[in-house]
Amino acid sequence: MEKTFAMVKPDGVKRGLIGEILKRYESKGLNLVAAKVIWPSLDLLQKHYEEHKDKPFYNDLIRYMMSGPVFAMVLEGDNAVKIVRLLNGPTKIEDAQPGTIRGDFCTNTTFNIVHGSDSLESAKREILLWFPEYANKI
Numbered sequence: 066m067e068k069t070f071a072m073v074k075p076d077g078v079k080r081g082l083i084g085e086i087l088k089r090y091e092s093k094g095l096n097l098v099a100a101k102v103i104w105p106s107l108d109l110l111q112k113h114y115e116e117h118k119d120k121p122f123y124n125d126l127i128r129y130m131m132s133g134p135v136f137a138m139v140l141e142g143d144n145a146v147k148i149v150r151l152l153n154g155p156t157k158i159e160d161a162q163p164g165t166i167r168g169d170f171c172t173n174t175t176f177n178i179v180h181g182s183d184s185l186e187s188a189k190r191e192i193l194l195w196f197p198e199y200a201n202k203i
């Protein structure tokens with residue numbers, strides 16, 4: 066069964082949206098197989114967002130992601146990677162339609178409530194990074 070990594074970012078946790086977001090994933094048919102609330106370290110975030118280290122928004126992104134706890138999870142189901150990305154909505158906020166999590170709950174491209182792995186390879190890497198205890202389960 067396909068697994069993906071998803072996360073409610075600090076703004077989503079502060080706004081009390083964990084339940085609403087998890088309900089959308091579960092209602093669609095994905096199952097939670099691991100979850101934790103964690104205040105991520107700089108080291109973890111630098112590894113997680115390594116691909117963006119030269120982008121102009123990188124410092125703002127890291128500061129935002131270190132601003133409070135996140136709700137990190139592993140979700141399982143058919144097409145889990147793609148489905149989480151569809152439920153989350155596109156990165157650019159002006160493209161995020163109502164009905165998606167970003168389209169319904171945020172107005173800004175940086176402070177965008179949720180993360181979802183963008184491919185099977187990223188999912189594997191991110192699950193191992195955030196849940197190293199899952200090494201023999203993916």
Ligand code: GDP
Nearest residue numbers: 117122126155156174175176177179180181183
């Ligand atoms: P995601 O996979 O949809 O989360 O998007 P990316 O992997 O491209 O970017 C990672 C995160 O960086 C996004 O979720 C946003 O929080 C932030 N971000 C991405 N692109 C931009 C941008 O063009 N401007 C700003 N300010 N932030 C961005």
Ligand code: MG
Nearest residue numbers: 180181182183
């Ligand atoms: Mg991404």
